[in-house]
Amino acid sequence: MQLEEIPVIGSLLAAGADDRVFDAMLVLGPVIIIVITLLGRNLASLALAVAYTVGFSVYIGYKGIR
Numbered sequence: 001m002q003l004e005e006i007p008v009i010g011s012l013l014a015a016g017a018d019d020r021v022f023d024a025m026l027v028l029g030p031v032i033i034i035v036i037t038l039l040g041r042n043l044a045s046l047a048l049a050v051a052y053t054v055g056f057s058v059y060i061g062y063k064g065i066r
Contacts (some may be wrong), residue, residue, distance in 0.1 A: 002026050022063075 004010045009027060034054050036045040 019063075021059060025052075025059065028052065029056075 029052070032048060036049060039045040039048075
């Protein structure tokens with residue numbers, strides 16, 4: 001099964017700007033929120049949220065200056 005064949009993911013990729021990393025980060029956002037909700041507020045969930053936010057911000061900055 002290709003990533004494009006998944007119903008919601010396929011339409012997101014088709015509408016995107018051909019940037020796999022950006023598309024993956026957008027798809028991972030809600031998944032990370034669900035994981036944090038299930039884990040509750042603890043050090044692991046805080047680290048996950050910070051890592052995602054920093055990674056997303058750094059990638060956007062990198063693409064902006066490139």
